[in-house]
Amino acid sequence: MTTVVILGSRLNIVRAAVDLGVRALWIRPPGATAQVLPDAVEVRECDLADYPALRSIVLGADRVAGVFSLTEAGLLATARLNTELVLPTNSPATVRALLDKDLMRQAMADRGLPVVRHRLVTGLADLLDFHAEVGPLILKPAGGTGSQDVFRIEDAESARAAMAAVTRPMIAEELLTGREISVEAFSADGRHYPIGFTDKTFLADGSFIETGHTMPAAVDDPDQVVAAVTDFLDALGVTQGPTHTELMLTPAGPRIIESHTRVGGAGIADLVGLAYGVDLPRLTVGVPLGLVDPPTALPAPIGGAASRAVLPPPGVITDIDVPDLPAQVFAALDCAVGDVIPPLRSGNDKKAGVVIAAGADAEAAARAAERAIALVKIVTS
Known part of the structure:
Protein backbone atom coordinates (compact mmCIF):
# COMPACT_ATOMS: atom_id res chain seq x y z
CA MET A 1 0.00 0.00 0.00
CA ASN A 90 7.75 23.52 -2.94
CA SER A 91 11.50 24.05 -2.84
CA PRO A 92 13.21 24.49 0.53
CA ALA A 93 14.29 27.96 -0.65
CA THR A 94 10.66 28.94 -1.25
CA VAL A 95 9.58 27.70 2.17
CA ARG A 96 12.49 29.48 3.87
CA ALA A 97 11.54 32.73 2.14
CA LEU A 98 7.95 32.45 3.33
CA LEU A 99 9.12 31.74 6.87
CA ASP A 100 11.42 34.79 6.84
CA LYS A 101 9.58 38.06 6.18
CA ASP A 102 12.72 39.89 5.06
CA LEU A 103 13.56 37.21 2.47
CA MET A 104 9.92 37.24 1.37
CA ARG A 105 9.95 40.99 0.74
CA GLN A 106 13.28 40.76 -1.09
CA ALA A 107 11.77 38.18 -3.45
CA MET A 108 8.78 40.46 -4.04
CA ALA A 109 11.02 43.42 -4.80
CA ASP A 110 13.13 41.34 -7.18
CA ARG A 111 9.97 40.60 -9.19
CA GLY A 112 8.81 44.22 -9.16
CA LEU A 113 5.81 43.66 -6.88
CA PRO A 114 4.54 46.38 -4.53
CA VAL A 115 6.45 46.04 -1.27
CA VAL A 116 5.61 47.77 1.98
CA ARG A 117 8.52 49.85 3.26
CA HIS A 118 10.41 47.75 5.77
CA ARG A 119 13.72 47.34 7.57
CA LEU A 120 15.44 44.72 9.70
CA VAL A 121 16.10 46.50 12.98
CA THR A 122 19.03 45.68 15.23
CA GLY A 123 18.25 48.01 18.10
CA LEU A 124 16.24 50.94 19.40
CA ALA A 125 18.20 53.58 17.48
CA ASP A 126 17.58 51.75 14.21
CA LEU A 127 13.86 51.51 14.96
CA LEU A 128 13.60 55.19 15.90
CA ASP A 129 15.43 56.23 12.71
CA PHE A 130 13.03 54.18 10.57
CA HIS A 131 10.01 55.57 12.45
CA ALA A 132 11.22 59.11 11.80
CA GLU A 133 11.52 58.27 8.10
CA VAL A 134 8.26 56.35 7.59
CA GLY A 135 5.86 57.21 10.41
CA PRO A 136 3.69 54.64 12.24
CA LEU A 137 5.10 51.12 12.04
CA ILE A 138 4.40 47.50 12.78
CA LEU A 139 7.27 45.73 14.54
CA LYS A 140 7.24 41.93 14.37
CA PRO A 141 9.63 38.98 14.33
CA ALA A 142 11.35 38.34 11.01
CA GLY A 143 10.15 34.77 11.42
CA GLY A 144 7.06 34.19 13.52
CA THR A 145 3.40 33.23 13.60
CA GLY A 146 0.29 33.82 15.65
CA SER A 147 0.81 37.58 16.05
CA GLN A 148 3.42 36.83 18.72
CA ASP A 149 5.62 39.83 19.63
CA VAL A 150 3.80 42.13 17.20
CA PHE A 151 3.76 45.79 18.24
CA ARG A 152 2.32 49.02 16.88
CA ILE A 153 4.98 51.73 16.96
CA GLU A 154 3.45 55.21 17.16
CA ASP A 155 6.14 57.12 19.05
CA ALA A 156 9.44 56.83 20.91
CA GLU A 157 7.75 55.49 24.04
CA SER A 158 6.08 52.58 22.22
CA ALA A 159 9.36 51.87 20.39
CA ARG A 160 11.29 51.62 23.67
CA ALA A 161 8.66 49.37 25.24
CA ALA A 162 8.62 47.05 22.24
CA MET A 163 12.38 46.69 21.94
CA ALA A 164 12.65 46.01 25.68
CA ALA A 165 10.24 43.09 25.29
CA VAL A 166 11.96 41.20 22.46
CA THR A 167 15.16 39.21 22.08
CA ARG A 168 15.00 37.91 18.49
CA PRO A 169 15.53 39.51 15.05
CA MET A 170 12.72 41.93 14.25
CA ILE A 171 11.45 43.57 11.11
CA ALA A 172 9.75 46.97 11.08
CA GLU A 173 7.15 47.66 8.41
CA GLU A 174 5.13 50.66 7.38
CA LEU A 175 1.71 50.52 9.07
CA LEU A 176 -0.86 49.66 6.41
CA THR A 177 -4.39 50.96 6.81
CA GLY A 178 -7.49 49.30 5.43
CA ARG A 179 -9.25 45.98 5.89
CA GLU A 180 -7.32 42.77 6.49
CA ILE A 181 -8.43 39.54 4.82
CA SER A 182 -6.83 36.27 3.86
CA VAL A 183 -6.99 34.33 0.62
CA GLU A 184 -7.07 30.55 0.81
CA ALA A 185 -5.63 28.96 -2.33
CA PHE A 186 -4.23 25.73 -3.70
CA SER A 187 -1.37 25.24 -6.16
CA ALA A 188 -0.59 22.29 -8.41
CA ASP A 189 2.32 22.07 -10.84
CA GLY A 190 2.90 25.81 -10.60
CA ARG A 191 -0.71 26.84 -11.27
CA HIS A 192 -2.59 28.66 -8.52
CA TYR A 193 -6.27 28.11 -7.80
CA PRO A 194 -8.05 30.55 -5.46
CA ILE A 195 -10.47 28.85 -3.09
CA GLY A 196 -11.98 31.64 -1.01
CA PHE A 197 -11.72 34.91 0.89
CA THR A 198 -11.73 35.17 4.70
CA ASP A 199 -12.62 38.10 6.97
CA LYS A 200 -11.00 38.41 10.40
CA THR A 201 -11.95 39.67 13.84
CA PHE A 202 -9.42 40.84 16.40
CA LEU A 203 -9.19 41.41 20.14
CA ALA A 204 -10.92 44.62 21.16
CA ASP A 205 -7.73 45.90 22.84
CA GLY A 206 -6.28 47.01 19.51
CA SER A 207 -3.76 44.17 19.33
CA PHE A 208 -3.22 42.03 16.25
CA ILE A 209 -4.42 38.79 17.83
CA GLU A 210 -7.10 37.16 15.70
CA THR A 211 -10.22 35.95 17.52
CA GLY A 212 -12.37 34.79 14.63
CA HIS A 213 -12.85 34.27 10.91
CA THR A 214 -15.82 34.57 8.57
CA MET A 215 -16.37 33.29 5.03
CA PRO A 216 -16.97 34.29 2.36
CA ALA A 217 -15.51 37.76 2.78
CA ALA A 218 -17.12 40.35 0.51
CA VAL A 219 -14.44 41.80 -1.80
CA ASP A 220 -15.13 44.70 -4.16
CA ASP A 221 -12.64 43.59 -6.82
CA PRO A 222 -11.97 39.85 -6.44
CA ASP A 223 -10.02 39.68 -9.70
CA GLN A 224 -7.57 42.29 -8.41
CA VAL A 225 -7.11 40.38 -5.13
CA VAL A 226 -6.62 37.06 -6.91
CA ALA A 227 -4.09 38.64 -9.28
CA ALA A 228 -2.13 40.08 -6.34
CA VAL A 229 -1.96 36.69 -4.66
CA THR A 230 -1.13 34.81 -7.87
CA ASP A 231 1.69 37.24 -8.73
CA PHE A 232 3.01 36.91 -5.19
CA LEU A 233 2.98 33.10 -5.22
CA ASP A 234 4.76 33.12 -8.58
CA ALA A 235 7.38 35.53 -7.22
CA LEU A 236 8.09 33.27 -4.25
CA GLY A 237 8.24 30.15 -6.40
CA VAL A 238 5.25 28.36 -4.86
CA THR A 239 4.25 25.39 -7.00
CA GLN A 240 2.41 22.90 -4.78
CA GLY A 241 -0.17 22.64 -2.04
CA PRO A 242 -2.33 24.94 0.06
CA THR A 243 -1.48 28.54 0.86
CA HIS A 244 -2.89 31.00 3.36
CA THR A 245 -2.03 34.55 2.27
CA GLU A 246 -2.83 37.60 4.40
CA LEU A 247 -3.48 40.92 2.69
CA MET A 248 -4.50 44.44 3.58
CA LEU A 249 -7.05 45.98 1.24
CA THR A 250 -5.70 49.54 1.17
CA PRO A 251 -6.89 52.59 -0.79
CA ALA A 252 -3.94 51.94 -3.14
CA GLY A 253 -4.96 48.33 -3.72
CA PRO A 254 -4.25 44.97 -2.05
CA ARG A 255 -0.91 44.69 -0.26
CA ILE A 256 0.63 41.40 0.84
CA ILE A 257 1.29 41.06 4.57
CA GLU A 258 2.60 37.48 4.68
CA SER A 259 1.83 33.97 3.48
CA HIS A 260 2.22 30.35 4.53
CA THR A 261 2.48 27.10 2.55
CA ARG A 262 -0.24 25.46 4.63
CA VAL A 263 -3.92 25.77 5.42
CA GLY A 264 -4.77 28.62 7.77
CA GLY A 265 -5.17 27.74 11.44
CA ALA A 266 -8.05 28.32 13.85
CA GLY A 267 -10.49 26.09 11.99
CA ILE A 268 -10.11 27.69 8.56
CA ALA A 269 -10.11 24.27 6.87
CA ASP A 270 -13.53 23.61 8.41
CA LEU A 271 -14.81 27.01 7.29
CA VAL A 272 -13.65 26.43 3.72
CA GLY A 273 -15.57 23.17 3.67
CA LEU A 274 -18.74 24.77 5.02
CA ALA A 275 -18.63 27.94 2.90
CA TYR A 276 -17.20 26.61 -0.36
CA GLY A 277 -17.61 22.83 -0.22
CA VAL A 278 -13.87 22.33 -0.67
CA ASP A 279 -11.87 19.85 1.45
CA LEU A 280 -8.40 21.40 1.69
CA PRO A 281 -6.72 18.54 3.61
CA ARG A 282 -8.04 16.10 0.99
CA LEU A 283 -6.66 18.29 -1.82
CA THR A 284 -3.32 18.56 -0.01
CA VAL A 285 -2.81 14.79 -0.03
CA GLY A 286 -4.88 13.74 -3.04
CA VAL A 287 -3.73 16.11 -5.78
CA PRO A 288 0.01 15.26 -5.68
CA LEU A 289 -0.88 11.56 -5.59
CA GLY A 290 -3.17 11.91 -8.62
CA LEU A 291 -6.19 10.79 -6.60
CA VAL A 292 -8.03 14.14 -6.64
CA ASP A 293 -8.32 16.81 -9.33
CA PRO A 294 -7.34 20.36 -8.37
CA PRO A 295 -10.03 23.04 -8.48
CA THR A 296 -10.24 24.85 -11.80
CA ALA A 297 -11.79 28.18 -10.78
CA LEU A 298 -12.79 30.20 -7.73
CA PRO A 299 -15.71 28.15 -6.39
CA ALA A 300 -19.07 29.78 -5.81
CA PRO A 301 -19.98 29.91 -2.10
CA ILE A 302 -22.54 27.35 -0.96
CA GLY A 303 -23.23 29.22 2.30
CA GLY A 304 -21.52 31.10 5.08
CA ALA A 305 -19.23 29.93 7.87
CA ALA A 306 -17.70 31.61 10.89
CA SER A 307 -15.46 30.75 13.83
CA ARG A 308 -14.97 32.55 17.11
CA ALA A 309 -12.35 31.71 19.71
CA VAL A 310 -13.50 30.71 23.19
CA LEU A 311 -11.58 33.08 25.47
CA PRO A 312 -12.19 32.58 29.21
CA PRO A 313 -10.30 34.75 31.71
CA PRO A 314 -6.76 33.57 32.49
CA GLY A 315 -6.50 31.09 35.34
CA VAL A 316 -7.16 27.48 36.25
CA ILE A 317 -10.34 26.02 34.73
CA THR A 318 -12.76 24.98 37.47
CA ASP A 319 -15.92 24.32 35.43
CA ILE A 320 -17.01 23.85 31.81
CA ASP A 321 -20.60 24.10 30.61
CA VAL A 322 -21.44 23.63 26.94
CA PRO A 323 -25.22 23.59 26.43
CA ASP A 324 -26.98 22.04 23.47
CA LEU A 325 -26.19 24.34 20.57
CA PRO A 326 -28.40 25.09 17.57
CA ALA A 327 -28.17 23.06 14.39
CA GLN A 328 -25.12 23.89 12.24
CA VAL A 329 -23.21 25.17 15.28
CA PHE A 330 -20.62 23.20 17.22
CA ALA A 331 -18.00 23.86 19.86
CA ALA A 332 -14.56 22.28 19.54
CA LEU A 333 -12.98 22.70 22.97
CA ASP A 334 -9.33 21.97 23.65
CA CYS A 335 -9.39 22.15 27.43
CA ALA A 336 -10.45 20.33 30.59
CA VAL A 337 -11.06 21.16 34.23
CA GLY A 338 -7.66 21.76 35.81
CA ASP A 339 -6.04 23.19 32.68
CA VAL A 340 -4.34 26.56 32.94
CA ILE A 341 -5.44 29.31 30.55
CA PRO A 342 -2.56 31.80 30.22
CA PRO A 343 -2.93 35.51 29.51
CA LEU A 344 -3.52 35.94 25.78
CA ARG A 345 -0.42 37.64 24.42
CA SER A 346 -0.32 36.03 20.97
CA GLY A 347 -2.32 33.82 18.67
CA ASN A 348 -0.06 30.93 19.70
CA ASP A 349 -1.13 31.06 23.35
CA LYS A 350 -3.46 28.29 24.48
CA LYS A 351 -7.13 29.04 23.95
CA ALA A 352 -10.04 27.07 25.34
CA GLY A 353 -11.28 26.19 21.87
CA VAL A 354 -13.42 27.52 19.08
CA VAL A 355 -17.06 27.74 18.08
CA ILE A 356 -17.85 27.13 14.41
CA ALA A 357 -21.16 27.99 12.78
CA ALA A 358 -22.65 27.60 9.32
CA GLY A 359 -25.36 29.84 7.91
CA ALA A 360 -27.14 30.90 4.76
CA ASP A 361 -24.45 33.53 4.23
CA ALA A 362 -21.45 35.04 6.00
CA GLU A 363 -23.52 37.46 8.08
CA ALA A 364 -25.87 34.73 9.32
CA ALA A 365 -22.95 32.47 10.21
CA ALA A 366 -21.18 35.25 12.11
CA ARG A 367 -24.32 36.01 14.12
CA ALA A 368 -24.75 32.33 14.97
CA ALA A 369 -21.13 32.03 16.12
CA GLU A 370 -21.39 35.15 18.29
CA ARG A 371 -24.58 33.86 19.93
CA ALA A 372 -22.98 30.47 20.57
CA ILE A 373 -19.89 32.00 22.17
CA ALA A 374 -22.12 33.67 24.74
CA LEU A 375 -23.61 30.26 25.66
CA VAL A 376 -20.32 28.43 26.26
CA LYS A 377 -19.32 28.93 29.90
CA ILE A 378 -15.79 28.21 31.11
CA VAL A 379 -15.04 29.26 34.69
CA THR A 380 -11.49 29.99 35.83
CA SER A 381 -10.01 30.94 39.17
Missing part, protein backbone atom coordinates in the same frame (compact mmCIF):
# COMPACT_ATOMS: atom_id res chain seq x y z
CA THR A 2 1.18 3.53 -0.79
CA THR A 3 2.46 5.44 2.24
CA VAL A 4 2.24 9.15 2.92
CA VAL A 5 4.10 10.85 5.75
CA ILE A 6 2.30 13.48 7.83
CA LEU A 7 4.40 15.82 9.98
CA GLY A 8 2.79 17.63 12.91
CA SER A 9 -0.27 17.38 15.09
CA ARG A 10 -3.11 18.13 12.64
CA LEU A 11 -5.53 15.19 12.68
CA ASN A 12 -7.60 16.45 9.72
CA ILE A 13 -4.90 15.69 7.16
CA VAL A 14 -4.34 12.22 8.65
CA ARG A 15 -8.04 11.49 8.24
CA ALA A 16 -7.90 12.79 4.68
CA ALA A 17 -5.10 10.37 3.84
CA VAL A 18 -6.99 7.41 5.32
CA ASP A 19 -10.17 8.40 3.47
CA LEU A 20 -8.18 8.36 0.23
CA GLY A 21 -7.15 4.77 0.87
CA VAL A 22 -3.46 5.31 1.61
CA ARG A 23 -1.39 4.34 4.61
CA ALA A 24 -0.30 7.24 6.84
CA LEU A 25 2.93 7.44 8.80
CA TRP A 26 2.08 10.19 11.29
CA ILE A 27 5.14 11.78 12.88
CA ARG A 28 4.08 13.94 15.82
CA PRO A 29 5.95 15.98 18.41
CA PRO A 30 6.66 14.09 21.64
CA GLY A 31 3.85 14.34 24.18
CA ALA A 32 1.06 14.93 21.66
CA THR A 33 -2.44 13.95 22.76
CA ALA A 34 -3.22 10.29 22.11
CA GLN A 35 -5.84 9.58 19.44
CA VAL A 36 -7.94 6.56 18.49
CA LEU A 37 -6.80 5.89 14.94
CA PRO A 38 -7.49 3.41 12.12
CA ASP A 39 -5.10 0.52 11.49
CA ALA A 40 -3.83 2.34 8.38
CA VAL A 41 -2.12 4.94 10.60
CA GLU A 42 1.29 4.34 12.16
CA VAL A 43 2.31 6.91 14.77
CA ARG A 44 5.91 7.87 15.54
CA GLU A 45 7.12 10.64 17.84
CA CYS A 46 9.95 12.95 16.82
CA ASP A 47 10.97 16.56 17.34
CA LEU A 48 10.08 18.27 14.06
CA ALA A 49 13.18 20.45 14.39
CA ASP A 50 15.44 17.36 14.44
CA TYR A 51 15.87 16.89 10.70
CA PRO A 52 18.39 14.01 10.87
CA ALA A 53 15.98 12.01 13.05
CA LEU A 54 13.03 12.81 10.76
CA ARG A 55 15.06 11.87 7.71
CA SER A 56 16.01 8.54 9.23
CA ILE A 57 12.37 7.67 9.92
CA VAL A 58 11.05 8.78 6.53
CA LEU A 59 13.79 7.32 4.35
CA GLY A 60 13.40 4.06 6.22
CA ALA A 61 9.68 3.84 5.43
CA ASP A 62 8.35 1.74 2.57
CA ARG A 63 6.92 3.21 -0.65
CA VAL A 64 6.62 6.83 0.47
CA ALA A 65 4.60 8.74 -2.15
CA GLY A 66 4.53 12.11 -0.42
CA VAL A 67 5.40 14.05 2.72
CA PHE A 68 2.86 16.61 3.94
CA SER A 69 2.43 19.03 6.81
CA LEU A 70 -0.18 21.60 7.78
CA THR A 71 1.93 22.63 10.79
CA GLU A 72 4.30 25.61 10.55
CA ALA A 73 7.08 23.71 12.32
CA GLY A 74 6.91 20.93 9.73
CA LEU A 75 6.91 22.96 6.51
CA LEU A 76 10.65 23.21 5.88
CA ALA A 77 11.30 19.57 6.76
CA THR A 78 8.48 18.58 4.40
CA ALA A 79 10.10 20.46 1.51
CA ARG A 80 13.53 19.00 2.26
CA LEU A 81 12.25 15.43 2.51
CA ASN A 82 10.17 15.62 -0.67
CA THR A 83 13.16 17.10 -2.48
CA GLU A 84 15.35 14.18 -1.39
CA LEU A 85 12.66 11.72 -2.44
CA VAL A 86 12.17 13.53 -5.79
CA LEU A 87 8.47 14.07 -5.09
CA PRO A 88 6.26 17.08 -5.95
CA THR A 89 7.04 19.87 -3.51
